[in-house]
Amino acid sequence: MEKAAATGPDSSGHAHQDLAATVRGVVDELGLPPHPTWDEVQTRVSARFGKPLHVAALYGEEWASVTGLFLEVEECGYIFYRQSDSPIYQQHSILHEFGHILLDEDDCRILDELPRELVGDSGVSGAITRAAARGLEVSAAELAAEAIGYALAEKLFAAQAFNEGAFGL
């Protein structure tokens, strides 16, 4: 794990501003409506990706250190989340992987760190050309993907938060 990326000198106010600007730019480019549905978010991420996206749950204890996984093959992309997690955590893991897709990162090194059984059992066929996993490391790319995940969650929450504005505290 690389702690420096998260807590070193780069995590100052300027780094936060840069990250916030990146996240805002990436999410704004999606052109989401004010109160988007899940399907609208996934469709727009898929459109930016340029290929169909398949989202599925996976089982198994090998997932202990990986809470979400994105794999790209020639025809499509796969996002996996852990069946054992709570639904809201599963949703966040997927949103985090959307972040990797939108950032257009290429980090196949991650495949070397993934348990062999995990990739083998996922049902993915064809050569993997790109991969990202939530949980294996804390890097600038992971931080950005996580921030995009939260920004997308905020957009999705807007539909519910809307009703809290008029009469609530």
Add this chain to the structure above:
Amino acid sequence: MINLIMFGALAVLVLLRAPVALRRPAARPAWFATVLGLLGLLAIGVVIPIPVADSWLGGTNILHLLRTALPVAAFWFLRDAVALQGGKKTGRGGPLVLGLMLAAQALIFFQIPDRGPSSIFFVDEHMIYVAGFVWALVYVSEIVWIALTMVVMLLPMWKGIYAAFIAGGLATVAGGVALVAHCGLILAGAQAPGAGGIPWTLFNFLFYPGILLIVVGFVTITVRDVYRVARWRIADYRLTRALSTYELQSTAPLATSEMPRAANPVLGAYRAAIQLRDLQSLGGVSLKPRDTRLLASVERRMTASHLSMARPQ
């Protein structure tokens, strides 16, 4: 006594919601409606007797102008708040329209002859004048118009609490028409001021109970939303506090630990819940049973209210 309780409840709401009204534009219409409702209760003598309050304003029954202007303004903002709550557009023009409505009331009111001295029967006593009749007519028409546009706006979503607004609005409209008939009979000399009659009975039976029903809807939504948001704030606070304790025990850094705190309590609770699960999964942290129960309970609530993806089977 009921009015006094209502006054106290509104005063608490005004104070409680003042910070959020300053912070969030969407919260302002309901807050303005509460403030105006509070002043409206003052104008009907809930705390200070009418003759005393009117004597402070010159003893020429100007308090009665406030008794018509304040409900119109409160109703106006209440309709805006309900529209925001239901995600609707009111289509009622800008604040200029409200200003014109209030100005029209004041302009006509000051044309009424023999306005003093202070009298609780001012309205009935002055219906014999055309200006008095027009003043009452304008007031009732404004209330009826606001109530009617609110009913039309809410008809497609008539279930639940909105039914109270619709029923209250319809009763107010019908009561308003009855009041116009009552004042018309007095103006025409067909009825003596203060003599009652069927239109007056109908007005009393429909107009204020209708407004009361709308106020009940308003209070219900407010209490429900205040409770709901307060629960999220408590969840945010408790989870964030737990998170700060467990972060020190983690063997791995969190990707989110350096992010600024979310202002929205739901988002704050969401972040803290995700990070606590991260600490469990990735940081080798074991939560205490009390915190495990808290986290599971917040996740259940969040799944029920804020899960967007299709729930996995």
